[in-house]
Amino acid sequence: MKKMIFSALLLASLQVAAQTPDTVAARVLLPNGWSLTPVGHSLPLGDLPLNMVLSGSGKYLAVNNNGQSKHTLQLIDARQETLLDEVVIPKSWYGLAFSKDEKTLYASGANDNVIREYQLRENKLVATDSIRLGLSWPKEKICPTGMAMDNSRNRLYVVTKEDNSLYLLDLATKKVIKRIPLSAEAFTCLLSKDNKTLYISLWGGDAIAVYDIATDKIVQEIKTGSHPNEIILSKNGKYLYVANANDNSVSVVTTADGKVIENLHAALYPDAPTGSTTNGLALSDDNKTLYIANADNNCLAVFDVATPGKSHAEGFIPVGWYPTCVRVTGKKVLVANGKGFTSMANPEGPNPISRKDASGSHEANTRKDRSVQYIAGLFKGTLSIFREPGEKVLGQWSKLVYDNTPYTKNKELRAPGEKGNPIPQEAGQTSPIKYVFYVIKENRTYDQVLGDIKAGNGDSSLCIFPERITPNQHKLVRDYVLLDNFYVDAEVSADGHNWSTAAYATDYTEKTWPTSYGGRGGTYDYEGSRKIAYPKKGFIWDYCARAGVSFRSYGEFTGKGSATLKTLEGHFCKDYPAFDLTVLDVDRQQIWQRDFDSLLAADAVPRFNTVRLGNDHTSGMRKGAYSPYASVADNDLAVGKLIEYISHSRIWKESAIFILEDDAQNGPDHIDAHRSTAYVISPYVKRNTVNHNMYSTSGMLRTMELILGLPPMSQYDAAATPMWELFTATPDLTPYVALEANVDIRERNTAWNESARRSAAFDLAHEDRVPDLELNEVVWKAVRGENAVMPAPRRSAFVKLQEKEDDDD
Numbered sequence: 144m145k146k147m148i149f150s151a152l153l154l155a156s157l158q159v160a161a162q163t164p165d166t167v168a169a170r171v172l173l174p175n176g177w178s179l180t181p182v183g184h185s186l187p188l189g190d191l192p193l194n195m196v197l198s199g200s201g202k203y204l205a206v207n208n209n210g211q212s213k214h215t216l217q218l219i220d221a222r223q224e225t226l227l228d229e230v231v232i233p234k235s236w237y238g239l240a241f242s243k244d245e246k247t248l249y250a251s252g253a254n255d256n257v258i259r260e261y262q263l264r265e266n267k268l269v270a271t272d273s274i275r276l277g278l279s280w281p282k283e284k285i286c287p288t289g290m291a292m293d294n295s296r297n298r299l300y301v302v303t304k305e306d307n308s309l310y311l312l313d314l315a316t317k318k319v320i321k322r323i324p325l326s327a328e329a330f331t332c333l334l335s336k337d338n339k340t341l342y343i344s345l346w347g348g349d350a351i352a353v354y355d356i357a358t359d360k361i362v363q364e365i366k367t368g369s370h371p372n373e374i375i376l377s378k379n380g381k382y383l384y385v386a387n388a389n390d391n392s393v394s395v396v397t398t399a400d401g402k403v404i405e406n407l408h409a410a411l412y413p414d415a416p417t418g419s420t421t422n423g424l425a426l427s428d429d430n431k432t433l434y435i436a437n438a439d440n441n442c443l444a445v446f447d448v449a450t451p452g453k454s455h456a457e458g459f460i461p462v463g464w465y466p467t468c469v470r471v472t473g474k475k476v477l478v479a480n481g482k483g484f485t486s487m488a489n490p491e492g493p494n495p496i497s498r499k500d501a502s503g504s505h506e507a508n509t510r511k512d513r514s515v516q517y518i519a520g521l522f523k524g525t526l527s528i529f530r531e532p533g534e535k536v537l538g539q540w541s542k543l544v545y546d547n548t549p550y551t552k553n554k555e556l557r558a559p560g561e562k563g564n565p566i567p568q569e570a571g572q573t574s575p576i577k578y579v580f581y582v583i584k585e586n587r588t589y590d591q592v593l594g595d596i597k598a599g600n601g602d603s604s605l606c607i608f609p610e611r612i613t614p615n616q617h618k619l620v621r622d623y624v625l626l627d628n629f630y631v632d633a634e635v636s637a638d639g640h641n642w643s644t645a646a647y648a649t650d651y652t653e654k655t656w657p658t659s660y661g662g663r664g665g666t667y668d669y670e671g672s673r674k675i676a677y678p679k680k681g682f683i684w685d686y687c688a689r690a691g692v693s694f695r696s697y698g699e700f701t702g703k704g705s706a707t708l709k710t711l712e713g714h715f716c717k718d719y720p721a722f723d724l725t726v727l728d729v730d731r732q733q734i735w736q737r738d739f740d741s742l743l744a745a746d747a748v749p750r751f752n753t754v755r756l757g758n759d760h761t762s763g764m765r766k767g768a769y770s771p772y773a774s775v776a777d778n779d780l781a782v783g784k785l786i787e788y789i790s791h792s793r794i795w796k797e798s799a800i801f802i803l804e805d806d807a808q809n810g811p812d813h814i815d816a817h818r819s820t821a822y823v824i825s826p827y828v829k830r831n832t833v834n835h836n837m838y839s840t841s842g843m844l845r846t847m848e849l850i851l852g853l854p855p856m857s858q859y860d861a862a863a864t865p866m867w868e869l870f871t872a873t874p875d876l877t878p879y880v881a882l883e884a885n886v887d888i889r890e891r892n893t894a895w896n897e898s899a900r901r902s903a904a905f906d907l908a909h910e911d912r913v914p915d916l917e918l919n920e921v922v923w924k925a926v927r928g929e930n931a932v933m934p935a936p937r938r939s940a941f942v943k944l945q946e947k948e949d950d951d952d
Contacts, residue, residue, distance in 0.1 A: 165182050165183045165184070165529040165530060165532075165536075166182070166183075166184075167180045167181075167182050167461070167540075167543060168180055168181050168182075168484070170547070171484065171485045171486075173464065173485075173486050174486050174630035174631075174632075174815050174817040174818070174839070175630065175632050175817075175839055175841065175859065175863075176549050176837065176839060176841075176842075176862065176863060176864070177441060177547060177548060177549060177862075178546070178547040178548075179441055179461065179463060179464055179484060179485070179547060180461045180543045180546075180547055181461060181462050181463045181480070181484055181525075181527055182460060182461055182462065182527065182529050182540060183476075183527050183528050183529025183530075184224075184527075184528055184529070185463075185484070185525045185526055185527050185528065186219070186224065186226065186525065186526040186528070187523065187524075187525060187526075188206055188208060188217065188479060188480075188523065188524035188525055188526050189206075189208025189210070189213065189214075189215045189217065189229075189523060189524060190208050190209075190210025190211065190212045190213060190214075190520050190523055190524065190657070191208060191209050191210030191211075191467075191481050191482075191524060191654075191657055192206050192207065192208050192209070192467060192468065192479040192480075192481060192524040192526075193207060193208075193209045193236070193237045193467050193468065193479075193481070193654060194206070194207055194237045194238070194239050194467075194468055194479075195239075195468045195470050195477060195479050195526075196239040196240065196241060196470075197221060197241075197470055197472055198241045198245045199241065199243060199245060200245060201221055201222070201472045201473070202220070202221060202222060202245065203218060203219070203220070203221060203227075203241065203245060203263070204218075204219040204220075204221040204470070204472075204477065205217070205218055205219075205239050205241065205248050205250075206219065206479060206526070207232070207235045207236075207237065207238075207239055207250060207251075208235070208524065209235050209236050209237065209253075209654075209657065209658070210519075210520055210524075210657045210661070211517075211519035211520040211657040211660045211661040212517075212519075212520030212661065213231060213520075214231065214232050214233065214234060214235040214661075214663075215229050215230060215231055215232060215235075216229070216230050216232050216235070216248070216250055216261065216268060217229045218248075218263070218266065218267075218268050219526070220266075221472050221475075221477070222472075224528060227266040227267070228266060228267045228268050230261070230268045230270070232250060232252070232259060233252070233255060233663075234252055234253035234254055234255045234658075234663045234664070235250060235251060235252070235253055236251050236253035236254075236286060236287075236288060236658065237251055237288045237289055237330075237331065237654075238250060238251030238258070238287055238288055238289050238290040238301065238331070239251070239290070240290045240291065240292045240299065241292070242292065242294070243292070243294040245263065246262060246263055247260060247261065247262055247263070248260075248261045248263065248268065249261075249290060249292075249299060251286075251287040251288060251289075251290065251301075252273065252287065253286055253287070253658060253663060253664070254279065254280035254285075254286050254305075254658065254663055254664030254665060255279045255280070256275065256276045256277045256278065256279055256280065256283055256285040256286065256287070257273040257274060257275050257276065257279075257287075258273060258274040258276070258287060258290070258299065258301060258312065259273050260272040260273060260274070272317060273317075274299075274312050274314075274317045274318070274319070275319075276301070276303075276310055276319060279664075280664030280665070281664065283306075284305040284306060285303050285305050285306045285308070286303055286304050286305040286306075286664075286665070287301045287302070287303050287310070288301075288302055288303060288304050288329060288330055288331060289301075289302055289329070289330055289331020289332050289344075290302070290331075290332065291331075291332045291333055291334045291341060292334070293334055293338060295338045296338075297313070297314045297315055298311060298312060298313060298314060298320070299312040299314055300312075300332050300334070300341055301332075302325070302329035302330070302331065302332045302343055303329060304328040304329060304330070304346065304347075304655075305328075307324065307325045307326070307327055307328055307329060307347075308322050308323060308324055308325055308329075309322070309323040309325060309329070309332070309341070309343060309352075309354060310322050310323075311323075321359075323354070323359075323361065325343065325345060325348075325352055325361070326345060326348050326350075326352070326364065327345040327346065327347035327348025327349075327350075327675075328345070328346045328347035328348070328651075328675055329343050329344065329345055329346060329352075330344045330345075330346035330371070330372040330373070331343075331344055331372070331373060331374060332344070332354075333374050333375070333376060333383075335376070335380060335398065336376065336379070336380030337380065338356070339355070339356055339357065340353060340354065340355060340356065340398070341353075341354040341356060342354075342374055342376075342383055344367075344371040344372055344373070344374050344385065345364070345371065346370055346371065346372055346651065346675065347370075347651075347674065347675035348364070349366060349367060349368065349369050349370070349371065350364040350365055350366050350367055350371065351364065351365040351367055351371060351374065351383070351385060351396065351401075352364050353365065353401060363401050365396055365401045365402075365403065366403070367385045367387055367394040367396075367403065368385075368387025368389065368390030368392045368394055368406065369387055369388070369389030369390045369679045370387060370388040370389040370390070370649065370650055370651065370675075370679075371385045371386065371387050371388075371394070372386050372387075372388055372422050372650060373385075373386045373422060373423050373424050373468075374386070374424070375424045375425065375426060376398070377426065377430055377448075377451070378426070378430040379430070380398060381397065381398055381399065381451075382395055382396065382397060382398065382448075382451045383395075383396040383397075383398055384396075384424050384426075384433060384448075386421045386422055386423060386424050386435065386436075387421055388420050388421055388422045388438075388649065388650035389417060389649060389650075389678065389679040390406075390417075390421070390679065391408060391409055391410040391415060391417065391418070391419035391420075391421055391437075392406050392407060392408050392409060392421060393406070393407040393409060393421060393424065393433070393435055393446075394406055394407075395407065395448070395451055395452070395454065397451075404451060404452045405451070405452055405453075405454060407433070407435070407444075407446050407448075407454055407456075409421045409435045409437055409444040409446075410437070410440070410444075410858070411440060411442075411459065411544065411545060411548055411550070412550070412551065412552045413552075414552075415550070415552070415555075415858055415861075416555070416680075416854075416855055416856065416857050416858055416861060417647055417678055417679050417680065417856070417857045417858070418439050418440070418550070418647055418857040418858030418859055418861075419437040419438075419439055419440045419858065420437060420438035420439040420440075420465075420649075420650050420653075421435055421436070421437055421438075421444075422436055422437075422438050422467060422468075422650050423435070423436030423438075423466060423467055423468045423469045423478075423479075424436070424469065425469040425470050425471045425476070426448075426471065427471055427531060428471065428473060428474075430448075430449075431447060431448065431449040432445060432446070432447060432448065432457070432531070433445070433446040433447075433448045433454070434460075434469045434471065434476060435469075436462075436466040436467065436468060436469045436478065437466070438465045438466055438467060438481065438650065438653075439465065439647075439858070439859075440459075440544070440548065440858075441461065441462060441463065441464055441465065441466065441547065442459045442460060442461050442462060442466070442544045442547075443459065443460040443462060443466065443469060443476075443478065444456065444459055445457045445458050445459065445460060445537060457534075457537060458537040458538060458540065458541035459540065459541045459544035459545075460476075460529075460532065460537070460540050460541075460544070461540060461543045461544045461547055462478045462480055462527050463478070463480025463482070463483055463484050463525050463527055464480055464481070464482035464483055464484065464485070464486075464522065465480065465481035465482040465653070466478050466479065466480050466481065466527075467479050467480075467481040467654075471531070474530050474531050475528060475529070475530060475531075476527075476528070476529055476530070476531055477526060477527070477528055478526070478527040478528075479524060479525075479526055480524055480525045480526070480527060481524055481653075482522040482524065483522050483523050483524055483525045484525055485522075486522065486815055486816070486817060487521065487522075487815065487816065488811075488812060488813055488814055488815055488816060489516035489517070489518060489521060489811045489812065489816040516811070516816070517808070518634050518635070518806075518807065518808050518816040518817070519634055519635050519657065519660050519661075519808060520657075520661075521816055548862070549862040549863070550858040550859075550861055550862035551862075554861060554862060555854075555855055555858075555861035555862075556569065557569050558845060558849060558865050558867075559864060559865065559867070560849075560865065560867040561867065563872050564867045564870055564871075564872060565799075565825075565827040565850075565867075565870045565871075565872060566846055566849050566850065566865055566866065566867035566870055567849045567850070567852075568849070569849075570848070570849065570852045570853060570854050571852055572849075572852075574849070574850050575797065575827065575872075575874070576797060576798065576799045576825065576827060576850050577750060577794070577797040577798070578748060578749075578750055578752070578794050578797055578798045578799070579750060579751050579752065579798075579799055579800075579801065579847050579850055579851060580752045580754060580785075580789060580798065580799070580800045580801070581751070581752065581753045581754065581800075581801050581802075581847060582753075582754045582755075582756055582782065582785070582800065582801070582802040582803075583640070583643050583699055583753065583754070583755050583756075583757070583803065583804075583805050584756055584757055584759050584778065584782075584802065584803065584804045584805070585636065585757035585758075585759055585760035585804060585805060585809075586636065586639075586759070586760055586804055586805070586806055586807065586808050586809035586810075587608070587759055587804050587807065587809060587810060587819060587820060588605075588807045588809075588810045588811065588812035588816075588818060588819055588820075589601065589627060589629070589807075589812055589814070589818045589819055589820055590602045590605035590606060590810070590811065590812045590813055590814075590818075591605060591606060591607055591608055591809075591810040591811075591812075592606070592608050592609075592613055592616060592820050593606070593616070593617070593620065593625070593627070593820055594606035594609075595609040595610060596617065596620065596625065596627075598625055598833050599620075599625050599627035599833065600627045600628070600814065600835070601627065602812075602813040605810070605811055605812070605813065607810075607922065608759075608772075608775045611885050611886070612772055612775050612776050612779065612885070612886060613775060613776070613779040614779065614783075614882040614883075614884070614885060615779045615780065615782055615783030615786075615881055615882050616779055616782065616820065616822065618783075618882055619782075619783075619786070619822050619824060619879075620822065621831065622830060622831065622879065623822070623823065623824050623825075623828045623829075623830060623831075623832075624823060624828055624829060624830075624832045624833070624834050624869050625832070625833045625834065626820075626821045626822075626823070626834055626836075626838060627833070627835060628818075628834075628835050628836060628837045628838065629803075629818065629819060629820070629821040629837075629838045629839070630815060630817040630818050630819065630837070630838070630839050630840075631803065631804060631805070631806050631807050631817050631819045631839070631840050632646070632817075632839055632840040632841055632859065633648065633805065633806040633817075633840070634806060634808060634817075635656060635660060635806050635808045636669075636805050636806055636808070637652065637656035637659070637660070637667065637669040638652050638653060638656055638669065638806070639804075639805030639806030639808075640669060640670050640699070640700075640805050641669060641676070641678070641682075642805075642840050642841070642859075643803065643805045643840055643844075644682045644683050644684075644699065644700070644753070645678045645681070645682045645683065645856050645857065646840070646841040646844045646845075646855070646856045646857040646859045646860035646863075647678050647856065647857035647859060649675075649676055649677070649678055651675045651676050652669055652676050655668070656669065670699075670700050670707060671700040671706070671707030671708040671711075672707050678856065678857070680856065681708075681710065682700070682708065682710070682856075683751070683753075683844065683847075683848075683853070683856065684696065684700075684708065684710045684711055684714065684751075684753075685708075685710050686848075686853045686854070686856060687750075687751050687851065687853065688710055690851070690852060690853055692750050692751055692851050692852065692853065693747075693749035693750050693751070694714055694749050694750070694751040694752070694753075695714050695715060695716065695742075695749040695751075695752050695753075696711050696714060696715040696716075696752075696753045697715070697716050697719040697731075697734075697735050697738070697752070697753065697754045697755060698719045698720065698721065698722070698731065698753075698754065698755030698756075698757075699753040699754070699755045701715040701716075701719065701721070702719070702720060702721020702722065702723075703720075703721050704717045714749075716734065716735070716738045718734050718737075718738070719731065719734050719735065719738070720734075722755075722757060724757075724758060724760065724761075724762045724768070724769070724774070725768070725769075727758065727769075727777050727781075727888065727889070728756045728757075728758040728777050728778045728780075728781035728782075729777055729780055729781045729784065729888065731755075731756060731781060732756070732781040732784050732785050732788075735754060735785065736784075736785075736788055739788070739789075739792075743792060743793070743794070748794060750851060751847070751851055754785065756778055756781050756782060756785075757778070758774045758775070758777050758778040758781075759774065759775045759778040759779075759804075760774070760809070761774040761775065761809075761922055762774060762892075763922060764892050764894070765892060766892050766893065766894070767891055767892065768891065768892055769888075769889070769890065769891060769892075770890045770891065770892050771922045772886050772890065773886065773887060773888050773889060773890040773891075776884045776885070776886045776888050777884070777888040779884070780881065780883070780884045780888060782802065782822075783879075783881030783882060784881050785800075786800055786824055786879045786881070787878070787879050787880060787881040790824075790878035790879040791878045795826060795876065795878065796826055796874060796876055798825060798826075799823070799824070799825035799827065799828075799847075799850065800822075800823070800824040800825065801821075801822075801823055801843050801846070801847060802820075802821065802822040802823075802824075803819065803820070803821045803822075803840060803843060804819045804820060804821075806819075807819040809922070810922075821838065821843065823843075823866060823869050824879065825870070825874075826874035826875055826876050826877075827870045827871060827872070827873075827874050828869055828870060828871070829869060829870065829871050830875055832869075834868065834869060836864065836868060837864070838863075838864060838866060839859075839863050839864075841857070841859040841860040841862070841863035842860070842863035842864050842865060842866060843866065844856070844860045844863075845860040845861070845863050845864075845865045846865040846866040846867070848860065849865055
């Protein structure tokens with residue numbers, strides 16, 4: 144017989160073997176469909192730990208936390224596994240180095256463009272000095288990243304990711320000796336064992352730069368995989384290991400001649416698409432085992448490297464969510480999990496009283512009985528600690544990693560489905576659907592919009608844009624299908640527009656957006672404007688181009704008469720506005736409509752169309768701007784009108800419309816902070832249905848790919864469940880009729896109050912320059928009243944039912 148059980152109970156307190164006390168945690172399902180069973184025990188870290196460095200003796204472990212919320216440095220006793228000290232650093236990003244005598248710690252000051260010096264006094268970190276590379280952002284764009292200590296010369300080598308340089312620092316005078324330009328953004332650097340050579344990973348250059356200290360020149364660039372980041376040396380210094388995040392691989396380089404002698408593929412399956420995000424490395428003390436952190440696979444890959452050139456995989460170790468760094472001390476393995484151990488609801492906010500601190504960053508003060516749960520800083524890091532596993536334990540742990548991973552090679556090649564369904568199971572199979580329209584909106588949770596629908600799992604107390612404001616979105620889920628278990632793969636718009644168009648966000652994107660979102664400088668580089676943010680094989684338009692599938696974009700990665708991606712040149716509507724909250728979405732819809740008419744008349748409607756309608760973002764309470772109600776109602780009407788127009792056209796019988804939010808950052812949800820609204824409209828969609836299946840951004844992309852005959856773009860869409868169960872082979876050609884708005888979509892904010900004052904400072908001309916903690920509260924007060932306090936939603940664990948086969952009794 145079949146029994147339904149909670150997946151979170153599958154592995155509770157599992158003891159893996161007698162040879163180690165390390166246990167496996169209860170399985171936790173993430174909203175992207177992947178699971179965690181972290182091994183060992185743990186310590187709490189801060190927001191997005193990126194780097195850990197051990198002191199020479201192995202006594203101290205320093206960790207930096209580089210997320211959207213508070214930046215800190217932590218000093219840990221690596222032997223006793225206790226936190227010794229934690230200090231706030233105004234800005235931080237990756238770089239850390241201990242002095243040889245273990246009395247000083249140097250840390251990157253990120254966009255402050257300084258290296259900060261801390262003395263270790265009685266196991267405490269005491270800020271004592273700094274070395275300035277240049278004026279702080281935005282006056283100069285430098286941003287120090289990785290660094291290496293040269294004790295023989297009393298120097299510190301520092302590389303940067305904004306001015307793409309190597310800086311030589313004199314530690315005696317605390318001055319810059321020299322700046323040497325590099326050919327691309329740098330991630331980190333490493334001094335050779337003989338102190339003669341510095342190796343620099345060119346994060347944006349797919350290479351290792353070799354700096355010869357004697358000649359003071361870059362003498363070589365060694366080609367590696369895509370996005371080389373962390374680098375380590377073998378104990379004898381003969382081999383350099385390079386983690387390639389965009390390639391799921393590690394390059395093994397001989398230092399004598401700079402040759403790549405082998406590539407270690409760290410993914411769980413051979414030839415897997417992008418998606419492992421190989422980004423951390425450590426060697427065992429005996430130099431025979433290499434531990435590789437796969438951030439997006441939530442695991443370590445383990446390789447036997449005793450004979451370089453003949454290395455082989457040994458297995459995998461399950462760790463936490465998005466491991467960014469791994470270190471080994473003695474027989475212990477230490478792993479920094481960038482996002483901790485679980486996703487969660489945001490039941491206690493966000494409800495901040497925001498202030499601007501002296502550094503210019505926005506931090507949140509809260510009422511004494513509440514905490515702020517803004518998604519960008521919600522998932523705090525953890526430090527996993529466990530002993531190096533033996534062969535038997537590693538075998539057991541490897542099985543857990545595969546069990547946690549929904550991706551398989553078979554699923555990549557053939558998706559779940561059914562014969563005769565309009566959604567094919569393989570690329571190349573036919574579908575009655577020819578035209579796909581993909582609408583991307585901005586930043587709403589499920590509860591905010593559809594929480595008032597009784598047929599779904601909503602919390603009506605959180606619904607601030609109910610049916611009166613969003614009549615079309617409510618009608619759509621009643622006429623077609625209600626999805627109340629849909630999750631975006633992103634946290635914010637920076638990674639959201641990448642997940643929404645590539646089913647992936649690169650390590651560059653994931654590790655740098657928190658800086659700008661925390662008000663610590665940096666530019667919004669995430670919609671085609673900077674090549675280092677591109678996935679290796681590009682975005683969905685690149686896949687269309689390679690497959691000969693026609694495509695067109697309206698506002699997504701385009702605007703102001705130009706495209707940010709070369710692939711989109713000649714494939715976008717030049718009249719369609721960029722992100723601009725002063726332009727009504729109904730006006731955008733009219734521009735799209737005119738363009739659509741001209742294409743339809745020429746029988747040239749592209750098969751794939753992306754349409755950006757983002758005014759549900761709102762402008763807060765800025766005086767003179769469209770009010771929050773007006774903005775959301777405008778967006779709702781534009782969506783309704785677009786669907787109505789397509790459904791009355793002659794291609795309706797061959798069309799499908801997919802609508803999602805790029806992320807869910809601007810509000811609370813009682814199930815999970817990633818839960819959002821999604822809509823699927825087509826003559827082939829089962830009408831008047833409710834579907835509780837778990838779907839994701841990547842699953843929606845996989846559905847569209849199967850219709851268009853495209854392969855998956857990453858391990859995420861390859862693994863995700865396509866939405867075939869929403870479809871039927873028998874079409875209903877009844878057209879959709881849009882509902883007019885119930886409120887004035889041109890209503891302007893007229894009041895001058897605290898919310899208006901705060902909104903006046905918002906940068907609304909660009910995507911996600913607004914401090915969302917403030918915007919969330921402003922929108923809530925706009926709807927509920929200036930003195931209204933956001934209620935705490937119900938607390939709910941994120942769970943999914945899973946079937947288990949039991950024998951009949």
